[in-house]
Amino acid sequence: MSIRYRMVKKKESSKLGQQDWIDLGLKVLAEKGVESVRVEPMAQLLNVTKGSFYWHFKNREELLEAILQDWVSRETDSIIEQVEVAGGDASTKLLYLFELAIQDDGQVEHAIRSWAANDSKVALLLEQVDQRRLSYTKTLFLELGFTPFEAMVRARMVYYALIGEFTVGTRTNPSERLAEVRLQHLILTRRD
Missing domain, CATH: 1.10.10 (Arc Repressor Mutant, subunit A)
Structure with missing residues (x-):
């Protein structure tokens, strides 16, 4: 592209x-x-x-910092806020979170992760973003009644799958991807 x-x-x-x-x-x-x-x-x-x-x-470094902060705001803070504003129970919020997450093509996410590999300041910010996203997702699974361990495993599964998809760069067509994420939601929220 x-x-x-x-x-x-x-x-x-x-x-x-x-x-x-x-x-x-x-x-x-x-x-x-x-x-x-x-x-x-x-x-x-x-x-x-x-x-x-x-x-x-003032300089390029200030621009780079502004780019990072804008990305955090758009791709973490804004998404969590949208999910919370939409409301519903934890299952509804999780599905909406999954659906919002797949709307991004992942190019900026991948570029920031590549940047973080060579910049400890960016790596620290990325670690904080990852923890915030995982913590929020885990909280929703906890609200569904999963134990803390089960909730974290589920949060990691969905999050790492999405990040892996961004890293590998393979994306199915939007309707197929939506069907996949809905099935992931069904599997991960099921209590057997």
């Missing part, structure tokens, strides 16, 4: 905000990796000068 960049006309560049840089940074990260998230090439893609970048960020 190639990135489609929004080209900004010079007269529109004053409307360019910090979020535009973050969004482009996420796209570049997903397609080419963290080493390609560079100021000058991104400024060219946005059709602005490097000065536009420095209006919003």
Whole structure:
């Protein structure tokens, strides 16, 4: 999948905000990796000068930090919030969580995991994200009456399957994937 960049006309560049840089940074990260998230090439893609970048960020490191925080917000905080707002019992929440999780193509997740392999700060953040996601999922399984051990095993099974799918990069068609995740939900929530 190639990135489609929004080209900004010079007269529109004053409307360019910090979020535009973050969004482009996420796209570049997903397609080419963290080493390609560079100021000058991104400024060219946005059709602005490097000065536009420095209006919003002190340096590349600040942009990279903003990209990570945006990702955490979108792919962890927002998803948990959506599940909680939707409500329902724990089984309903789990199914909705599974359905939301498969809507992501996993490219940014995979790129961040690759980045974390060579950056201890990113690895620490990723470990915190993994723990938060697993803890939330485990809590829902606990609410279904599973023991703490059973709840954690189930949380890990579904989470590791999804992360593995992102890492391997194989995805079935959306309707097939939805059927799969619903079957996973049925299997993991069944109490025999």
